[in-house]
Amino acid sequence: MIEAVKILLIEPSYIIKEGLRSALGRLNLSFRIDEVDEVKENLVLTLEKFTPRIVFANHRALETKWAGNRSAAVFDEVLLVGMYNEKVTLFEMARYDEVLCIEENKQQIISSLQNILKKAGLLSNESETENLSxxxxxxxxxxxxxxxxxxxxxxxxxxxxxxxxxxxxxxxxxxxxxxxxxxxxxxxxxxxxxxxxxxx
Amino acid sequence: MLINEEMKMAEVIHLNHHLLHVINRFGIQLGYGEKTVKQLCAEHELPLPFFLEIVNTFHDPSYFPVDAMLRFDAALLIRYLQQTHAYYLEFRIPEIEQYITRLTTDESWDEAVKRLIRDFFHQYVFELTQHIKREEDRVYPYVLALAHYLETGQGEKELVESLMHYSIQEYENEHDDVESKLFDLKNIIIKYIPRPKDSRILNLILHELFELEDDLHNHSHIENMILVPIVERMEKEFFALTRNGRHD
Structure with missing residues (x-):
């Protein structure tokens, strides 16, 4: 991919933020990250402000501010990835497009990220310098x-x-x-x- | 690690030497001695919070400006942005130009290739200059007039007029175009130039282009993260005032 993908990270934990940043850095993806600790107003306003292509959100930082309603236009272009740990049931995660378990080890996290991004068409399997047809x-x-x-x-x-x-x-x-x-x-x-x- | 007021300026540079240009733009030149950030800001009559916000926004791409920056003096910020523009046009671009000239006088290069790179670069410079001129001629005077009105209550009529032609939100959209050309120039040099005998001069040019790109990226980051919110705040105040005022 050529264009930097805009990513918004909604997560209070510094360690998790830096960890995700480092994991994303290991993929063949050029990206820019904006970060917020939590969503202060409502999610739609936050998305309109940052216009991300992907959102990684800590489920706990989001759950009280957003009931899962995705009718606003701004959701159309956004891939919502919910980050959870073992204390959250997967049922609660149904509102997200994709989920990422933050307790996985390095290899698992990277391969989960790869799968998520490939499904969204943001990470291609092909090398970047294909020949023209x-x-x-x-x-x-x-x-x-x-x-x-x-x-x-x-x-x-x-x-x-x-x-x-x-x-x-x-x-x-x-x-x-x-x-x-x-x-x-x-x-x-x-x-x-x-x-x-x-x-x- | 973020830059704070108690740090010695010399330490700041050891931590991140890319900040040298930024610090220069505030009028602070080398020869810091043992002085701290706080002392040097006081010496140059710079508001400390403003200096720290700008420097940290540059220093750490994930740094998010504090809410207090909404109260920053618009005139101060604009003076800084103008200094940055001057740095591009009077220093950085002429420097790259020198390398391009060295390239074009190098006999071992194919004439056509040299001309393509030179012309493409000149076209880029032209567009960058146009973009900067538009900001300085249209955006900045508008922002200053807005600040002036909120401070003194004068100049309302002119403001309403220019508002009909321009709003700060349009300005956010203008940034991407110029970036693409720089991106292309880098890729053409990295990938598609016929392999030269000696690429040292191209390495230098590339290095400069990467630095310029980083700096421009940070510059527009500051515009989008600090200038735009300040202006949006002022526009809101302006509308509230005129709506409740005698014009209603």
């Missing part, structure tokens, strides 16, 4: 030449939506986000000639 090279060529998504769709007889999917995959595979960055890549890799395009 033939179609992706074509799309890249047109992007570098300055065509819009619509124009590319017309030329290749595919939908604009498919063009956007290709572009996402190109960016993911190459680690290049901007059009001018992709243009430089295309020139360096002889996908286009520098004479073909007025680069900057």
């Amino acid at each position: 033939e179609r992706e090279r074509e799309v890249l060529r047109f992007v570098a030449l300055g065509l819009t998504n619509n124009e590319i769709a017309e030329r290749l007889f595919i939908s604009t939506f498919t063009v956007m999917t290709h572009r996402k995959n190109i960016t993911r595979k190459l680690g290049i986000k901007t059009v001018s960055g992709l243009t430089v890549y295309a020139i360096l890799n002889k996908i286009i000639e520098s004479g073909e395009v007025n680069v900057f």
Whole structure:
């Protein structure tokens, strides 16, 4: 994954916070963590403030502030991971998307985290530097030449939506986000000639 | 370990030398002797809590500014942010520029590759400069006018006018674009440059780019975590005042 995943950690224990941070650091994931000891107002406000992709929450720090209602729009994009210990029944954890037992050992914690992130599509099995497919090279060529998504769709007889999917995959595979960055890549890799395009 | 007022400034630097630039921006230069953070802040007439918040936000990415920062003086914060901008434009960028020039005069490099890197970097600098200019021309004067009004009750009409064109929430969204280009430049150099005979000069450029990226990231962190909440607090007060006041 290229973009840093925003993570919110709701947990009062310093040791658990640092522990989770260190465990996440062992995965092939780039992330940014915001931390709060507890949810002071309501959970929706906290989520709106930090806009995380994943929340790791201590069940005890959350239970009185949130009854499990997920109707607010802000929940749509969030993966809620409840952290529990042996004193909590799994029944209580049903409100979370995923659960993480904090009493597991190092290997177990890391593999639980890997499973959770893979299921959410945040950790891929593939290596980061896959080669571009033939179609992706074509799309890249047109992007570098300055065509819009619509124009590319017309030329290749595919939908604009498919063009956007290709572009996402190109960016993911190459680690290049901007059009001018992709243009430089295309020139360096002889996908286009520098004479073909007025680069900057 | 967080930075506290009793620490000697020299210890602070031994703990984290990346803070040197930040401390410089407050006007505190090297040659600290045995002075503590508290003593140096007093000498430079800097409010201690403000200094500590900024430095700790930089020092520890997980550090969360205390609620008291909502009461910080907006003018002070803006002066600091302007110093940071000046540091980027007058120091950091010209430094990278020098390395780029060294690269472009190195005969062992392919002309086309050199030109691509140089042009891409210049385009990035242009966009960064535009972004900074927008902040300094639009955002900061607005924040200062807001603070001025809350303090003196003057300038309400102009404020209402600029509010119609701008609100601090938009500002939060503007940050990501410039970051992408820097990210791309790093990746192009790391992954896609045709393998050079000697990559030492590129190593230097990369090192600088990573440092710049870290610094910019911290800078926008401070803007989002400290400036934005302060302005939101002031906007609330402003609306409350005008709603209850004679305009109702």
